[in-house]
Amino acid sequence: MTDPDDDVELERRLGALPRSIEPPEDLWPGVRARLAPRRGALALVRGGASLRGLRVLPSHPWRAAAAVGLLAVGVAALLRVRGAQSDWRLAGQGRQIRPGEMLVTGQAARARLEVGSIGEVALEPGSRIRLLKARATEHRMALIAGTIHARITAPPRLFVVETPGAVAVDLGCAYTLETDTAGDTRIHVTMGWVSFEREEREVLVPAGFLAESRGGALHTPYAEDASDALRGALLAFDLSGRSDALASVLREARPRDAITLWHLLSRTEANARTAVLDRLAALAPPPDEVRREAVMDLDPRALRLWWERLPGALPITPEWRRALWVLWLRLTG
Amino acid sequence: MPSTLARRRPAADAALSELLARAQAGDESAFERLYREHVGRVYALCLRMLADEPAAHERTQDVFVRAWERLASFRGESAFSTWLHRLAVNEVLMWLRARGRLREDSLSEGEGLTAATTTDPGARLDLERAVAALPPGARRVLVLHDIEGFEHAEIAELLGIAEGTSKAQLFRARRLLREMLEP
Numbered sequence: 001m002t003d004p005d006d007d008v009e010l011e012r013r014l015g016a017l018p019r020s021i022e023p024p025e026d027l028w029p030g031v032r033a034r035l036a037p038r039r040g041a042l043a044l045v046r047g048g049a050s051l052r053g054l055r056v057l058p059s060h061p062w063r064a065a066a067a068v069g070l071l072a073v074g075v076a077a078l079l080r081v082r083g084a085q086s087d088w089r090l091a092g093q094g095r096q097i098r099p100g101e102m103l104v105t106g107q108a109a110r111a112r113l114e115v116g117s118i119g120e121v122a123l124e125p126g127s128r129i130r131l132l133k134a135r136a137t138e139h140r141m142a143l144i145a146g147t148i149h150a151r152i153t154a155p156p157r158l159f160v161v162e163t164p165g166a167v168a169v170d171l172g173c174a175y176t177l178e179t180d181t182a183g184d185t186r187i188h189v190t191m192g193w194v195s196f197e198r199e200e201r202e203v204l205v206p207a208g209f210l211a212e213s214r215g216g217a218l219h220t221p222y223a224e225d226a227s228d229a230l231r232g233a234l235l236a237f238d239l240s241g242r243s244d245a246l247a248s249v250l251r252e253a254r255p256r257d258a259i260t261l262w263h264l265l266s267r268t269e270a271n272a273r274t275a276v277l278d279r280l281a282a283l284a285p286p287p288d289e290v291r292r293e294a295v296m297d298l299d300p301r302a303l304r305l306w307w308e309r310l311p312g313a314l315p316i317t318p319e320w321r322r323a324l325w326v327l328w329l330r331l332t333g
Numbered sequence: 334m335p336s337t338l339a340r341r342r343p344a345a346d347a348a349l350s351e352l353l354a355r356a357q358a359g360d361e362s363a364f365e366r367l368y369r370e371h372v373g374r375v376y377a378l379c380l381r382m383l384a385d386e387p388a389a390h391e392r393t394q395d396v397f398v399r400a401w402e403r404l405a406s407f408r409g410e411s412a413f414s415t416w417l418h419r420l421a422v423n424e425v426l427m428w429l430r431a432r433g434r435l436r437e438d439s440l441s442e443g444e445g446l447t448a449a450t451t452t453d454p455g456a457r458l459d460l461e462r463a464v465a466a467l468p469p470g471a472r473r474v475l476v477l478h479d480i481e482g483f484e485h486a487e488i489a490e491l492l493g494i495a496e497g498t499s500k501a502q503l504f505r506a507r508r509l510l511r512e513m514l515e516p
Contacts, residue, residue, distance in 0.1 A: 010507055010514075013460055014479040020373030021380060027390055028368055031397045032361065157405065169406075197406070200423045241493075269430055298427065300402065 086116040086136045102130045105146070115139055118159065119152035124178075132162070143185075147178040151191075165213030169195040173207070185213045188224065196221070203263055206312050214239075220263045223256050223312075230257060237264075246272055250279040258284035258310045266298055284310050353413060357404050364404075368397050371414060375421045381476045382425045384465040392428055396421045422477070426491055463513040471506035474499050479507075 088097040091112040097103060103123065105111050111123040116139060123129065127146025133139060139154075142162045151174040152159045159170035164183030168175070173192025179185040187196055193206040198218045205211045211221035219238040222231055233248035246268065253261055261280040268276055277295055280286075286295070286306040294302035307313050355363035375396050379389040400420055407416055464472060464480075473492065477483040478499070485503075489496040 006511055007507060010510060011479055014464075014475075017460065017464075017480055019377060019480075021377040022373050023376045023390060023393060024386075025390070027372065027376075027394050027397075028365060030394045031368060031401075032365070034394070034398045200420055266427070300399070 086134050086139070088116065088131055088134050088139075089114045091120065097131050097134075099131050099134055102128060102144075104128045115150075115152065115159065118154040119150065121151075122149040124148070143177055143179050145179055147176065149176050150174065157195075163213070165216065166196050166198045166218055169197060171195055175205075183213075184215070187211050204259075204307075204313075206259065208312060209259060220260055220267065222260050226257055226260070227252055230260075234260065238267075243272065246275070250275060253279060253283060255283045255311055259312055262303070262307055262310055262313075265295065265303065270296065280306075349413060350409075353404075353407070353409075356401075357407070364401060367413070371417055372397070374414070375417065378418070378421050378476070378481065379425055381464060381480065382422075382473055383429075384469070384472060392421075392425055395428070396424045399424055418481075422481075422491060430493075460510075460514065463510050466513065467506050467509055471502045471509065474502035475506035475510070478503050 089095060090097065091114050097113065103111060103113070105123045105125055105127045107125050109125055113121045113123070115121055116134065116136070118139065121129075121141070124147035127148060128144040129146075129148065130142045130144060132141055137158070138160070139158060140160045140162065144164075148161070150159070150161065150170070152170045152172065154170065154172065156171040157169050161168040161170075161177055163177065163179040163185040165179060165185030166187075168177055168187055171193050173189055173194055175187055175189040175191075175194055177185065177187045187194060187205055188210045189205045189207050191207050193204060196203045196205050196211045196213070196218065198213060198216070201218050203211050203218055203221050205221045208224050209221045210224060212219045217238070220234055222234055226234075230249055230252035233245045233252060236242055236245035237249055246264070249264070250261070258280055261276055261283065264276045265273055265280070273296060277292065284306075286302075287309050290302045290305050295306065352363045352366055356367055372393065376389060376393045379392040379396070380386065383389050383392065396417070400417055403420070407413065464475065467475060474488055477488045477491070478485065483491070485496050485499045488494075488499045492499070494502075
């Protein structure tokens with residue numbers, strides 16, 4: 001048996017180890033060199049009129065139209081938000097809902113809330129929400145239980161819904177979000193897209209896709225018309241990591257399921273990732289500049305470039321989101 | 334999360350908030366100051382988790398690049414150091430997972446120490462070197478639990494192992510450490 005005093009002494013010594021160790025060389029230049037893309041994006045904002053930094057892929061004309069449309073909607077939303085009301089009100093009654101207040105619908109009642117001037121949230125019967133923040137720069141609510149339908153026209157990340165299972169961050173969209181008493185949560189996006197987040201994990205859910213959080217874990221998003229076989233196999237893989245389940249997912253996947261496979265790249269280990277990469281490349285070939293090794297290493301830039309090429313994924317980059325926000329901050333002083 | 338995070342004075346909090354706001358707006362010089370303030374803790378974590386200096390350099394850089402990319406999502410619900418620390422742990426584990434190292438380590442680990450130690454058994458090891466010489470799986474649990482202050486449940490979730498496995502790895506790590514440190 002171990003002497004408890006030994007453990008205490010060892011814990012004391014381990015606890016006394018320095019929390020901080022300076023690297024033997026300056027690592028900042030290497031970090032800074034990799035921050036370069038955002039400098040370009042900021043130049044876009046300061047320039048005012050240039051679209052440099054906005055990724056528009058010439059091989060897909062609809063993407064260009066979608067991207068320009070999104071930018072227009074975003075800027076219009078920014079101008080609309082500027083100086084706009086941030087109050088939440090019950091539609092039809094005008095009653096203001098204040099941060100901290102909870103709204104509950106009965107088993108036969110529905111309610112509709114106006115979210116400042118950026119959109120609305122409809123509550124299904126048997127739902128409970130709490131308003132957390134109502135500011136021009138941030139609208140945040142908690143869905144405690146039930147179902148809501150949100151329709152928002154605003155810059156990315158302006159409207160956030162917290163649930164027990166995950167946080168839904170609006171990227172300019174419409175969606176239905178439901179959460180049960182166990183805290184399991186499901187989102188179905190019908191327009192635009194949503195970032196579904198829990199701790200440091202994030203899944204991107206575009207229109208026509210669903211994502212779930214079960215037992216405190218974010219599951220892989222899937223298309224609303226995905227086959228039952230794919231959905232069943234995907235659930236089995238998310239819960240157990242079984243290789244036979246992954247093989248079924250890959251076998252069942254269609255080009256429209258490429259978004260699902262893209263998320264699986266970062267959820268698999270090296271050997272399995274090779275199979276995912278091969279199947280994804282067959283369904284939606286990556287851009288020429290994306291190297292296989294970079295994808296295997298989960299290089300963020302390579303993954304993003306491939307994402308932008310996937311059917312159904314919009315070319316909204318972090319730089320684009322940031323640029324809209326910086327523009328808005330400048331407009332509002 | 335670890336409870337050992339240093340308490341900051343109000344003035345320091347205000348300065349940190351300003352730095353964060355500037356960095357979130359894209360100010361690299363502000364981000365560099367955040368980097369200078371926190372790089373030691375991130376590097377210490379990477380070095381102890383990986384026991385590999387070049388790899389620790391690279392992962393430390395990855396962590397800060399990732400932090401820059403995700404800074405917009407930081408809303409001050411936890412301390413910045415806590416947020417960054419969690420990000421660092423996830424980055425290291427993601428890197429190991431990407432190489433299949435997490436599973437390999439847990440499947441192939443024997444009772445022995447790493448080669449760096451066993452080649453010189455007579456040498457006196459200080460505690461830091463002894464930690465570095467632990468088998469990878471046991472070392473990660475020990476670093477996360479005894480040095481970084483994570484609970485077994487959190488470690489189990491982070492490493493994708495059972496909570497009981499985390500406890501067993503910690504027991505084993507401490508036993509090996511005591512053996513190495515015995516005079």
